[in-house]
Amino acid sequence: MEAISKNFFLYLSNNKLLDRFAKRFGAKFGADKIVGGETFTHAIPIIQQLNHDGLEVTVDHLGEFVDCEEESRDRAGECIRTIQQIASGGLRSEVSLKLTSLGLDISRDLVIENLSLILKEAEKHEITVTIDMEDSSRCGETLDIYRELKEKYPNLGTVVQSYLYRSDEDLDALNDCDPYLRLVKGAYKESPKVAFSEKKLVDDNLKHLIKKNLLNGHYTAVASHDDRIVEYTKALAEEHSIPREQFEFQMLYGMRNQMQKDLVEEGYKVRVYLPYGEDWYGYFMRRLAERPANIAFAVKGIFSK
Numbered sequence: 601m602e603a604i605s606k607n608f609f610l611y612l613s614n615n616k617l618l619d620r621f622a623k624r625f626g627a628k629f630g631a632d633k634i635v636g637g638e639t640f641t642h643a644i645p646i647i648q649q650l651n652h653d654g655l656e657v658t659v660d661h662l663g664e665f666v667d668c669e670e671e672s673r674d675r676a677g678e679c680i681r682t683i684q685q686i687a688s689g690g691l692r693s694e695v696s697l698k699l700t701s702l703g704l705d706i707s708r709d710l711v712i713e714n715l716s717l718i719l720k721e722a723e724k725h726e727i728t729v730t731i732d733m734e735d736s737s738r739c740g741e742t743l744d745i746y747r748e749l750k751e752k753y754p755n756l757g758t759v760v761q762s763y764l765y766r767s768d769e770d771l772d773a774l775n776d777c778d779p780y781l782r783l784v785k786g787a788y789k790e791s792p793k794v795a796f797s798e799k800k801l802v803d804d805n806l807k808h809l810i811k812k813n814l815l816n817g818h819y820t821a822v823a824s825h826d827d828r829i830v831e832y833t834k835a836l837a838e839e840h841s842i843p844r845e846q847f848e849f850q851m852l853y854g855m856r857n858q859m860q861k862d863l864v865e866e867g868y869k870v871r872v873y874l875p876y877g878e879d880w881y882g883y884f885m886r887r888l889a890e891r892p893a894n895i896a897f898a899v900k901g902i903f904s905k
């Protein structure tokens with residue numbers, strides 16, 4: 601039953617018609633519980649509150665699969681303005697972005713041009729930018745672009761997904777560029793040709809990648825709401841005397857709020873991923889696919905509006 605519901609919501613996450621319909625309604629149906637508003641201005645008080653609670657933030661201007669050059673340039677401009685507002689507002693926040701929002705599906709030159717402009721601005725303000733990882737068909741090119749720009753911009757991170765068979769080799773290939781990696785399980789619908797379908801194998805591989813990246817001496821963001829992954833990381837750090845400055849936990853806004861605060865109290869660095877923008881539909885559907893309990897607050901959202 602769980603697998604059917606997961607596939608159903610992942611299928612819906614790609615539906616362009618529903619996406620357009622959702623945009624008209626604004627962030628409703630419970631999406632406002634996990635999205636920080638439609639503009640960065642709406643997100644600012646949320647970031648301030650999270651910072652006040654001891655949490656770091658990474659903001660993501662929602663949007664993906666852009667197929668028009670002008671729109672990709674607009675999106676780069678929005679990222680740059682966000683970076684400027686983070687700096688001028690003294691907010692403790694990084695930035696996350698998706699390469700398909702900057703023109704990955706249009707041309708490599710365009711995405712590199714857009715991303716370079718963002719990274720130049722981020723470098724000025726010492727703000728780290730992390731490239732989210734999208735579906736497996738875009739993984740190789742995303743990592744190539746990451747390697748290329750990481751040489752010039754050390755404040756660049758990316759994501760590796762443990763459900764992909766290729767990820768162990770990707771870690772080896774990235775080893776010499778001192779990567780800043782966020783390690784996750786993976787959120788897209790993938791074929792068994794490229795990804796583990798059994799949850800235990802995905803979880804075991806995430807533990808393996810966390811251990812490998814930390815023991816290779818690289819900064820690691822462990823992005824999971826799973827207690828077992830969090831406990832595993834804590835025990836690993838203890839066992840190998842890995843300093844707390846070498847890793848952080850990351851969780852999505854609105855998920856496991858108490859756990860986020862408990863970890864801060866224990867002295868760990870915790871970063872909250874806060875998406876904002878009108879394009880909330882695909883993000884919201886992927887969250888419903890991950891966790892059937894999220895459907896309850898979506899249903900509540902429908903009837904409370």
Ligand code: FDA
Nearest residue numbers: 732733759784785786787823824825826850851852855873
């Ligand atoms: P999973 O969903 O496997 O749940 C395991 C267990 O954790 C559950 O059984 C439950 O016990 C507990 N749990 C999980 N969520 C809970 C909740 N809300 N409340 C209570 N208990 C809960 N993906 C991707 O493909 N590309 C990307 O770039 C990113 N980026 C990203 C950034 C950040 C900061 C995060 C946290 C996640 C991502 N992801 C992602 C999503 C990621 O790949 C994955 O789909 C989700 O994090 C869900 O997997 P989990 O490891 O959180 O636990």
